Amino acid sequence: MTATLDTKHTPITLPTLLRLAGPVVMSRLGIMTMGLVDTICVGRYSGTQLGYHALGWAPTMVLLTTSIGLLSGVQVLTSQAIGEGRLAETGAVLRRGIAYAIFIGIAAGLLLIALGPYLLHHVGLASDLADGASPVLVVFALSLLPIIVGDAGIFWLEAHGRPVPGALCMWGANIVNLVLNLWLVPGHSPFPVAGAVASAWATFASRMAFMMLVAIVVMQWRQSRALGVFDPTPRDPGASRRLRRIGYAASVSYFVETAAFGSMTVIAGWIGVASVAAWAIVLNAAAFIFMLPLGLAVATGVLVGRAYGAGDKAGVRRAGLLGFGATTAAMLLICGAVVVLAPDIAAAYTRDPAVRSVAAAALLLSCLFYLPDGLQVVGAQALRAQSDIWVPTATHIFSYLIVMIPLCYVFAIPMGLGVKGIVWGVAAASAVSAGLLIGRFAWKVRR
Template sequence: MPATPASDDLREGSGARALLRLATPVVASRLGIMAMGLVDTVVVGRYSSAELGYHALAWAVTGVVLTTGLGLLSGVQVMTSQAIGEGREADTGAILRRGLVYAGWIALAAALFLAVTGGPMLHAFGLSAGLADGATPVLQVQAVSLIPIIVADAGLFWLEAHGRAVPGMLAMWAANVVNLIVNLWLVPGGNFLGVDGAVASGWATFASRLFLLVLLAWIILSWRRARELGVLTPAPRAPHAAQAMRRVGYGAAASYFIESLAFSAMAIFAGWISITAVAVWAVVINVAAVVFMVPLGLSVATSVLVGRAYGARDQVGMLQSAGQGFAFTTAVLLAVSVGVWLFPEGIAAAYSRDAVVIAGIASAMILSSLFFVADGLQVVAAQSLRARSDIVAPTATHLFSYVVVMMPLAWWLGVRQGGGVDGLIWAIVIASTLSAVLLWGRFAWLARRPLVPLAQPRAA
């Protein structure tokens, strides 16, 4: 089958060039996702430290649901990449259509679940009544904003699997401009909504995510190849294909749920320590999440190339793609870690005007730089394993590393032993290193086994 324009973007040049060509806009797009959270955190934090705590606690719960929902949709990207590798690019429109329907149901269920249970959940965590009451309305607004972002990301994942990451990146950053403008308008108060602080920031996020959904829909529908790929044609009934897409998503969602739940538990532990610890942890996790978007983007690019090679049964290409993802992730995150370690005070001053909070943030940032590389390598390994249809191992590894090891260790070091936020961070360092070693060991072990040829192309 002749190479199509979508495929040519990634097949030209060396494997390293193909990885960078896709990874650069994907990383920029993922940074755009977190830039929304960064803007929300900075604007709210400079408005009020108390509102920053409400925002952080609400996001601790919302983030678990969002990342789990996005994990469920990862099958859209994996199945699209494998279909292209198998020479079935014309089937990928059907994958997108099934993915969008699936995303709509996930989004509605997630929003309804949080809107109804979010407030009682915060109170059940044993937080002070003031913290839980302040965070509840913020969480309810964030629940509504899940609907457009989950549906939009199904389209974004599909575009990236086709090597069209640049349009998605541009859409994401356009949405960030909208988010910044609306945040600056709504958060200080005096707006027509009659709300301010963290609640107002939640509505700004909703507006920007809705804008992103509309823009991505236009990008996909206006692509000249949309019709030949089947985007405009109802997807044929194919239960096995739909099941295969969901099965990939189940594994990724379980991993994302486990990891995000474990990290959100840290916010609860911080709430047990002090209100200052909550504010410090909010900044630590926000910076770490922004940094994490770099390896997450590299993991997407790596998994697309690994998935295509796996679909084509190209063992050498699959190993080269994974190895290049490992090398680039290590190099980039080492540089980022050094930068954070050298300039912690500058980062702290950007988030708060409270001298006590600034001092706590600066100290925590130095320690946080120790886990960036390990955390990045473990996500690249996990995505590479899923791209070659190894679904269970990443989930089992994350369960062991982040629930069995990290959560009890964080409670012991941070709360029980009085280590504060530093104790929480040491638990992350240990768990992320363990996860990275186990996952890359799994990939290396599988690399020694020959790939079984496909008997026939799988249905879309």
């Protein structure tokens, strides 16, 4: 039941890409299903509580994705080592990655607890929104450590062609999250919590379960000992620097992109409670859909990294083109489904008719950015797998800070388009990012 790719002679074909991408997509969908369950449970409990949840989640997501970016070197270095035939050294990559993840998780959580509530109260939000979101944010901060450490193990397993166990771990955590949300959010438990804060505690518990499940999977894999997982990590400052260096560029890229999207929640908050709730629905649905191209991007990156490590330039080109083609086909199908189901999707999130109306219109319009957003993540991953780490970062800084934020603000508030204006700005920025990254990949493979 696992997709095992343990040699550098992996065939670069569409079945290979899909065999890797399928379980990765399921794993990433598991991440978003957790957020989807939280959003639906809280939204159906109270539209106001959904606003608290969205505002508490936005800064947390910035730090989470930034932290995960710091760990991207685990997957890149593992894939390249396999391509070069150095399998026995991949265990040391994992051990360095886990130690790094523990440090990152603690630092990120403390930073968010110290500064998060203060920032919520000083970005122009109504005081009741900031007050309601602050305790939600603190609980989310506590859950950063287990999800970051667990993800380090997942990245390592995926680079070894074992995405299925990681997906199963994530869906096991989802079961925990669903049960706890149904119990805690409506206030049925004996604990004095309900609504958004209760959902955040469910997220904390499910992420702890995820980390423990990943640890069990790694330790019980029969090849772990041969790969050096249980051996003392050799002292190698150069390897540690390479791990961090790849992560620095990816984390800046992830920070910029996520912070920019998080700022859209603030812009929606300036419009009003109904707008921030509607944008939360649009953003959650888009993030859920984004897991499909993200899974394809991870699979593309693994194949590109192995070909790059083996010195196979034609393989790099073929893997990249497969990733772009598969992503284009998948996102066009997704757009067709959303066009038909937009009102039903909005209705699933909330009973509030005002929020539902705004969200349904914005969901329909969001089909404009699904394809370019998917292509840009595949392009970025294909470049990072070739150790071309700073161009994706520069592209994201330009596209999401310089293009997206000003456009979204102008469209949404001065031009009066509201949440639809935010969607137009996101679509423009995604198109710019995709064009630049695909162009960079095409230039590299033709050299």
